[in-house]
Amino acid sequence: MLRRNSIVGCILWFVLVFGVLAAPWPGLRGACCNYLQGMVRTVLSSESGRRELDFEVSPNHKRGYDEARIVIVNRDLMTPNGSGPVRNLDIDLGTLGTRSLALLLALICATPFSWKRRGIAILLGIPFLHFFILALIAYCIWSESTEVQLVTLSPAMKEIANSLEERQLALFSIVVPVLVWVVVTFRRSDRTSLFTSMNAADNKKAR
Amino acid sequence: MGRSKLRFRQPRPSARGALPPGWQLGKLWFDERRPLLHFVVKFLVVLAFLTAFSLTPLYQHILPGYLDTTARLTNTFLHILGEDTHLAGASIWSQKYSVTVTPDCSALEFSWFLVAALLVFPARWHWKIAGIASGIAMLAVLNVLRVATLYLIGIRALTLFDLVHEDVWPVLLIMTTLVFLAAWIGWTEYRNGSEDHASA
Numbered sequence: 001m002l003r004r005n006s007i008v009g010c011i012l013w014f015v016l017v018f019g020v021l022a023a024p025w026p027g028l029r030g031a032c033c034n035y036l037q038g039m040v041r042t043v044l045s046s047e048s049g050r051r052e053l054d055f056e057v058s059p060n061h062k063r064g065y066d067e068a069r070i071v072i073v074n075r076d077l078m079t080p081n082g083s084g085p086v087r088n089l090d091i092d093l094g095t096l097g098t099r100s101l102a103l104l105l106a107l108i109c110a111t112p113f114s115w116k117r118r119g120i121a122i123l124l125g126i127p128f129l130h131f132f133i134l135a136l137i138a139y140c141i142w143s144e145s146t147e148v149q150l151v152t153l154s155p156a157m158k159e160i161a162n163s164l165e166e167r168q169l170a171l172f173s174i175v176v177p178v179l180v181w182v183v184v185t186f187r188r189s190d191r192t193s194l195f196t197s198m199n200a201a202d203n204k205k206a207r
Numbered sequence: 208m209g210r211s212k213l214r215f216r217q218p219r220p221s222a223r224g225a226l227p228p229g230w231q232l233g234k235l236w237f238d239e240r241r242p243l244l245h246f247v248v249k250f251l252v253v254l255a256f257l258t259a260f261s262l263t264p265l266y267q268h269i270l271p272g273y274l275d276t277t278a279r280l281t282n283t284f285l286h287i288l289g290e291d292t293h294l295a296g297a298s299i300w301s302q303k304y305s306v307t308v309t310p311d312c313s314a315l316e317f318s319w320f321l322v323a324a325l326l327v328f329p330a331r332w333h334w335k336i337a338g339i340a341s342g343i344a345m346l347a348v349l350n351v352l353r354v355a356t357l358y359l360i361g362i363r364a365l366t367l368f369d370l371v372h373e374d375v376w377p378v379l380l381i382m383t384t385l386v387f388l389a390a391w392i393g394w395t396e397y398r399n400g401s402e403d404h405a406s407a
Contacts, residue, residue, distance in 0.1 A: 007390070010389070014386075015382055015386070018381075019378070019382070099378070099381075103381060163262050164258065167258050167261065167316065170316040171254070173377070173381065174316070174317065174320050174385075175254065178385070179247050182247060183243055186240070188238070188239050188242055188243070
């Protein structure tokens, strides 16, 4: 059973850890942006095929944002001298990476379990988070690829894909860390967890 | 020279069943989290439904009204604080500075998250409705405060505007949404406990 006192303690612990980790520490977002850009290059970029991904420093860097610019190229549309239409995708990878990681770590740290369990949850949660960040960027690249004829969509579908891209980017920072936290931290048997009532409801249904 | 043969090693049956230890560990992991995974799937279905709703013409028709209302409430709040601001649609302006409430500044994504989580969490329906209504109202009020503070920072400390707009308020909104959710879950658990105690 959840106790209100313990909830207050967990909330304060969460606010403190998240506030500290999500603060714009100098250099942290830039490093995170470079790291994620390298990961995207390794996983999603390939030397063969029609699609080529190039990575540049976004002009928004000058304004203090740690954005990555992914240049999407259709090799079939390029002329022999290397010119042709390209699509630029600017993603604030620094904020996306640091904020979602900060939220996941704060949620795990604030959960009142043993440090061993919290450590295991962090070890499991970080690869999960990487996977979802990659999936999000892969979707954005796919959606933007329509502009250089790598993907063909009807106008209605294209509008839906673009709208989903905007909404996913907005929702990602809160939804994915919370869901990853729920899955990697809790177990069915956790009586002190927030799923006590879920089990009770399931049992009532089963009767 | 003898013929080479391809040999496949059969997985060794373990004490707990036919599955090899690695698979057993995975199965155990999933079995322990089955209710949580059900929760996650239901939550994602509701969130997908809300996202699909946001693509409909009805939502596109409602959204400008919501943004205008946010701007109107912010303008009223700024008048209370003694600012001489004017309203033009979803924009608040004065001789010194202006801000516009765009769909990105609506904070609606936090409301969707909250609505999906409260709908899926097993609790009584009137508690869910109370939670959803108060959660959305709280986020709307916070959004008015956000726009108002951004306007005030725009006229008093413009160098801090990007920091507050891009870092402080998004983090505060995430924190508030999750704290509200935790508090609501704690409240429903407390009510459940006190009702069980009373019936015993």
